[in-house]
Amino acid sequence: PSAVKLSEYRVPDFLIDHVEMDVVLDGPATRVSARMSLRRNLQGRPDAPLILDGDDLRLSGPLEIDGRALPLSDYSVAAQSLVIPAPPEGPFELHLVTALDPAANTKLMGLYRSSGTYCTQCEAEGFRRITYFLDRPDVLATYRVRIEADRAEAPILLSNGNPESAGSIEGTDRHFAVWHDPFPKPSYLFALVGGDLAQLKDSFRTMSGRDVELGIYVEHGKQDRAGYAMDALKRSMRWDEEKFGREYDLDVFNIVAVSDFNMGAMENKGLNVFNDKYVLASSDTATDADYSGIEAVIAHEYFHNWTGNRITCRDWFQLCLKEGLTVFRDQEFTADMRSRPVERISDVRGLRAVQFMEDAGPFAHPVRPESYREINNFYTATVYEKGAEVIRMLKTLIGAESFRKGMDLYFERHDGQAATIEQFIACFSEASGRNLDQFRLWYSQAGTPTVRAKTSWDEAGGTFTLELEQAVPPTPGQDTKKPMVIPLAYRLFGENGTPLSVENSSGDGELIVLSDAHSRIDWKGLPKRPVLSLNRGFSAAINLQTDLPEADRLFLARHDDDAFNRWQVLQTATTEVLIKSVHALRSTEPMPDDAPQIEAFAAALAHTALDPALLAQLLTLPSEADLAREIGRDVDPDAIYNARLRLKQSLLAALEDDLRARYEATSVPAPYVPDAAGAGRRALRTVLLDLLTARRDERSAHIAYAQFVSADNQTDRIGALAVLSQIESRLREDALDAFASRFAGDGLVLDKWFALQASIPEAGTLERVQRLMQHPDFSLSNPNRVRSLIGGFASGNPTQFTRPDGQGFAFLADNVVQLDRMNPQVAARLLGAFRTWRALEPVRRAEAEKALRKIAESGSLSADVNDLVSRALT
Ligand code: DPP
Numbered sequence: 001p002s003a004v005k006l007s008e009y010r011v012p013d014f015l016i017d018h019v020e021m022d023v024v025l026d027g028p029a030t031r032v033s034a035r036m037s038l039r040r041n042l043q044g045r046p047d048a049p050l051i052l053d054g055d056d057l058r059l060s061g062p063l064e065i066d067g068r069a070l071p072l073s074d075y076s077v078a079a080q081s082l083v084i085p086a087p088p089e090g091p092f093e094l095h096l097v098t099a100l101d102p103a104a105n106t107k108l109m110g111l112y113r114s115s116g117t118y119c120t121q122c123e124a125e126g127f128r129r130i131t132y133f134l135d136r137p138d139v140l141a142t143y144r145v146r147i148e149a150d151r152a153e154a155p156i157l158l159s160n161g162n163p164e165s166a167g168s169i170e171g172t173d174r175h176f177a178v179w180h181d182p183f184p185k186p187s188y189l190f191a192l193v194g195g196d197l198a199q200l201k202d203s204f205r206t207m208s209g210r211d212v213e214l215g216i217y218v219e220h221g222k223q224d225r226a227g228y229a230m231d232a233l234k235r236s237m238r239w240d241e242e243k244f245g246r247e248y249d250l251d252v253f254n255i256v257a258v259s260d261f262n263m264g265a266m267e268n269k270g271l272n273v274f275n276d277k278y279v280l281a282s283s284d285t286a287t288d289a290d291y292s293g294i295e296a297v298i299a300h301e302y303f304h305n306w307t308g309n310r311i312t313c314r315d316w317f318q319l320c321l322k323e324g325l326t327v328f329r330d331q332e333f334t335a336d337m338r339s340r341p342v343e344r345i346s347d348v349r350g351l352r353a354v355q356f357m358e359d360a361g362p363f364a365h366p367v368r369p370e371s372y373r374e375i376n377n378f379y380t381a382t383v384y385e386k387g388a389e390v391i392r393m394l395k396t397l398i399g400a401e402s403f404r405k406g407m408d409l410y411f412e413r414h415d416g417q418a419a420t421i422e423q424f425i426a427c428f429s430e431a432s433g434r435n436l437d438q439f440r441l442w443y444s445q446a447g448t449p450t451v452r453a454k455t456s457w458d459e460a461g462g463t464f465t466l467e468l469e470q471a472v473p474p475t476p477g478q479d480t481k482k483p484m485v486i487p488l489a490y491r492l493f494g495e496n497g498t499p500l501s502v503e504n505s506s507g508d509g510e511l512i513v514l515s516d517a518h519s520r521i522d523w524k525g526l527p528k529r530p531v532l533s534l535n536r537g538f539s540a541a542i543n544l545q546t547d548l549p550e551a552d553r554l555f556l557a558r559h560d561d562d563a564f565n566r567w568q569v570l571q572t573a574t575t576e577v578l579i580k581s582v583h584a585l586r587s588t589e590p591m592p593d594d595a596p597q598i599e600a601f602a603a604a605l606a607h608t609a610l611d612p613a614l615l616a617q618l619l620t621l622p623s624e625a626d627l628a629r630e631i632g633r634d635v636d637p638d639a640i641y642n643a644r645l646r647l648k649q650s651l652l653a654a655l656e657d658d659l660r661a662r663y664e665a666t667s668v669p670a671p672y673v674p675d676a677a678g679a680g681r682r683a684l685r686t687v688l689l690d691l692l693t694a695r696r697d698e699r700s701a702h703i704a705y706a707q708f709v710s711a712d713n714q715t716d717r718i719g720a721l722a723v724l725s726q727i728e729s730r731l732r733e734d735a736l737d738a739f740a741s742r743f744a745g746d747g748l749v750l751d752k753w754f755a756l757q758a759s760i761p762e763a764g765t766l767e768r769v770q771r772l773m774q775h776p777d778f779s780l781s782n783p784n785r786v787r788s789l790i791g792g793f794a795s796g797n798p799t800q801f802t803r804p805d806g807q808g809f810a811f812l813a814d815n816v817v818q819l820d821r822m823n824p825q826v827a828a829r830l831l832g833a834f835r836t837w838r839a840l841e842p843v844r845r846a847e848a849e850k851a852l853r854k855i856a857e858s859g860s861l862s863a864d865v866n867d868l869v870s871r872a873l874t
C-alpha cells in the first residue's frame, strides 16, 4: 500500500453523529446491522462522494438510505470500501448489514472469538472489519448497541457506555442487552463482548459523590485472581482525581480479560478489554513484575478515559498525543504507589533497552511520525516511551505548576475533540508564557541526542565551567538535525556532599536548558572545585557523555542525593569496564582491572540502610542489550555474554561471604504480599542468587534449586528457575519438568516457562524451542504463547538468536512468514528483534540479512510485515 502522509491530512467530507447497531451473535452466521446518521461536513469538499472504509467485509442484503433500498447502480461495494457517489445533500440515515464469522477471524482485529467469548479490538483500524464506516479518529459519534445471543452461550453481553435495557427473546433460548454511550467517540473505541464469564463486582464513589459500578469479567474459576486488578482500578480512579482533577463520567466501568489479544489492553470507552496477562494474578501464579505490570496497565487504560477518549487524536500521526501522555501518567502513578527512584531507574532501563535501540536503527522514527504505510507498526517504544519522556521534559522545563495549568487548559479547551500535538503544546505555552516552538522538535526529529559535557576549574577566579555540546544523529529520512531544547537538572556538591546553592550564568535555578549546539555555563565565587551531578533523574532523554574524573564518580556514588544518578554513576563505570573486557576477549589486549567495580559493589552491599529494591538495581549489571547499544557496531554477542559472566565471577570470588550473608538475610516472611517493600526484597534476593551462582557449576545449581523448591510464591520460584536455567545441569531439567507438571494447562504461567527456556545461552536452545512448539500448551494462534517462546528466543537470547550459522535468524524468518498468514500484527512484532541487525559483526550481519531477504521474497506478505522488512533492509 502507498504511504499515508501527515502533510496530506484532510478533514472528513462526511460526519457521523450517531450509530444504532444491532449485533446478532450467532457463530458463523453473525450479523451486524448499522444505522448511521450521516451529514456532509461543511468544511469538507462539497461534491465529494461518500467513501466508507471496509476490510474483508461482506454486505448482507441491500443498502438503505432513509428507509428506502438504494438501487445497485447507486453504489459500489468491495471488500475494502463502499462508495456512494451521490448521497443526499441533507442529513440522512444509512442502513447496512454485514455478515461475519468471528471464529474465522485469526487476525484478532474486529470481532473475533477468544476461547469461545465474542470480543472486539478496533484500534487502530478494526472497526472497518465489523461494518463499513468512516473509520478514522476525527469522526466522533454516539452509539446505541443492541446485542443478541444465545443465553447459555453468552449470558454476559457488554458494550460501551451505560446499560439501557435487557431481556429475553420470547419463544427462543436467546436474550439481548442494549447499551448506550452518550459520549461521542471515534470508532476505534467501540467494543462489544458476549460470553459466559465470571464477574468480580465493586463500586467507586467519585469526587462529586456519584457511585460507579465496577466489574471485572474473567473466565469462570479465575475470579479470585482478579482482586488485585480491581484494587489497582480503584486506586487509579482516586489518583486521577487527586493529581489531575479528572473524574469518571459513566455509571459503570467494565473490564473484560481475554486470553487471545494482540496488545496489552484496550481503553474502549467504559469497556476496557484486556489481555488476561494484565488482569489475572495470585501469589502462586504471578510474579511481582506481573503485579506491577497489572497495576500499571490497569491505570494506563483507565487514564485514557480522559487522555485518549474524552480528548482523542485527530489522526493516527497524533498517536503520541494520547499514548505518550498516558504512559507519563501511568509512570507517575506507579512512582506514587511504589518507590519513585526505583520506578525511574526501571523506566529508564526499559527506555534505553528498547527505545534507544529503535532510535539507533532502521526502524527509527519521530515521536510523531510524518508518514506510514501500516499504522499498526507505529505502536512503538518511540511513540509510547519516548513520548512519555517528552511530556516529562516539558514538565521539567516549565515547572510543575505551569504544567498542571496547561493540563487543565487542555482538558477544558479540547474536551470532546480530536486534537493535535500543536493544540496540546499551545496549552502549555499559554499556561507558562514560554515559546515552545523549538521544544516541538522532540516530536518531529528522530534519533537520541548526544550531549557531551566538559568541565573545567579556574582555581584563581573560583570559577567552575561546564561546556556542553549537543548533536542528534541522522536517522532514516532525516540526514541533518537542528539543536533541541534539552532540560538538564543538575546540582553542585561541595565537600562532604553538601549541595551548593550558587546561581549559574544561565540563571535557571538547578536547571540548565541547553538549546544551542554549544553552550557554556559558569559558576563563580566558589572556594573549591565542586562536584557536578548532571541530568539528575534522567531529566532529558539523551545519551550523556561526561568527562567526570574517577574521584568525582566515587564521590557521587557515595554522596549524590539523587538516587537515580547514584545508580547511573555505577552503571556507567561498570559499562566501561565491561566494554573493555569485550574488546580484550576479542583481541590480545589484557583484561581490564575490575577492582573498582568490586569495591563499589562491596560498598553498596555494606550500606544496610539502602532500600533493597534500589540495592537490587545497583547490583544488576548492564544488560547484554545495553552493552551492545553502547558498543554500537561490530557487535559480538558471545563476547558480551562472556564479559558479563566473567565480571559476575570476579565479584563472586571477591565478595562471596558478603553476598551469601546478604542473601540469607533477605528472605521475606510469608504470607506473600505483592507490595513494593516485599517486591524489593524478593528482587534483591534473586539478583544476589544470580551472583552467588555465577560459577555455573553443580554447586551453583544446588543453591538455585534450593530456592526453587522452597519458594512459597511465584516470584521466588521463577526467580530461582531463571537463574537455574542458565546452568547446564540435571537439576535444571528436573526443576523445569516439575514446574511444567505443576502448571500444566495454565498458559499464562507456562509463558514464563517457555520464555526462560528460550533464553538459555546454549547451542541446544534452538532445538529446545522447536521441540517446545509441539508442547500441548503451546499454540501459534495465541499471541502470548508466540511472544513468550518465539519472541523470548528472538529478543531475549542474544547469543543464540544471532548464532553465526544463521539458524536462529532463519528460524524466526520461517515463523514470521507462517504467522503472517494468520495474524500479521503478531508476526510483525517479532521482527522487532531485527532492529539492531546492522550493528552486528560481519558474519552474523550477513546471516541476518539473508533471513530478512528470505522473508521479503516469500511472496504474499501482509502490509505489516512487508513494511518492516523493507524498512529493515533499506
Ligand atoms: N491504545 C492501547 C493502549 O496503549 C493499545 N492499543 O493502551
Ligand code: ZN
Binding pocket: 300, 304, 322, 323, 326
Ligand atoms: Zn495507551
